[in-house]
Amino acid sequence: MNPEKLSPREAWQRYIDRRRTELTQGSISTYNYRLKLWCEWCERQGIETVSELSGWTFDQYESMRAGKDLAPNTLHNEMETLKDHVAYLERIEAVDDGLSEKINVPDVPQDERSRETKLDTDDATQLIRHYRNSESDYGTNFHVVLELAWHTGARLGALRGLDLRDYDSGEQYVEFVHRPQSDTPLKNKTHGERVVSLRREVCNVVDAYIRNERKDAHDDHGRQPLFTTIQRNRPQKGTFRTWSYRATMPCVTGGCPHGYDPDTCEFRNHTHASKCPSSRSPHHIRTGSITWHRDCGFPREVTAERVNASQDVIDEFYDKATKMERMQLRRRPHLDKLEIE
Incomplete structure (x- = not known):
């Protein structure tokens, strides 16, 4: 032809x-x-x-x-x-x-290329504290998705692709593996494979989820997913997004900043959770997490490896600290190094 x-x-x-x-x-x-x-x-x-x-x-x-x-x-x-x-x-x-x-x-x-929306650190820590101190919400799918997304900075697809075998409570880590043949590829393929360490309190949440909430299930490829639905299969990306939106609603920790009644608000229904003005998607959690890692003193190269993104991409698209935050949280702690006497 x-x-x-x-x-x-x-x-x-x-x-x-x-x-x-x-x-x-x-x-x-x-x-x-x-x-x-x-x-x-x-x-x-x-x-x-x-x-x-x-x-x-x-x-x-x-x-x-x-x-x-x-x-x-x-x-x-x-x-x-x-x-x-x-x-x-x-x-x-x-x-x-x-x-x-x-x-x-x-x-x-x-300034218009980068994505401005993120889960703010103050909102994330308030939500995580609530879940950790809640008898009814501790270790639920909402809680564990927020904890792992916030502490690893992982993409939605990477979290969805986790198997039970990819989590090690004793050694305190999760391993992200590229498995395209069984429907869970990583965005950067084998270059996206990595082991990410977790704090003990995060592992405690994952342990509680596995013990009390997770269904014993295998996906269509015979694998045992870490996250499961009530239908006993691996959740679809849409389900993950819904869990993320529900997990980050501000009314979880108290009143509604938008004037809605949490008891009657339609956003509390999972089909409308994304419409809540303050709820956040997995990508917004990732963006906030990367900024938080940098504010906590993680070097650029360590953050890049942990969240699987280049340092330049992190600087351009994900790190949303303000000029004042960069000064107060990242540069001021080094001020003593300039002492002359």
């Missing part, structure tokens, strides 16, 4: 197929979504082959997407993916060399 005759849809599928061996399933899904939007737009414009693409085509598409009031970072990512896709089409000689350079990837200010 002449590659110039590829339709936008055929080109999209071919590109995704070529990237499967180097990208995680999550990244594949993201790229698929972005290029699906592009492909559907091309079809509405009557573009039948990739040979019809031009700088004017890309400018029209960018204008259309910008008109959707997208966040600057979203538009940047979509156009960056499209640019990479067209660069692939250049390599297979489906389009003219240099066509990808005609795609504008809008600049995003540094």
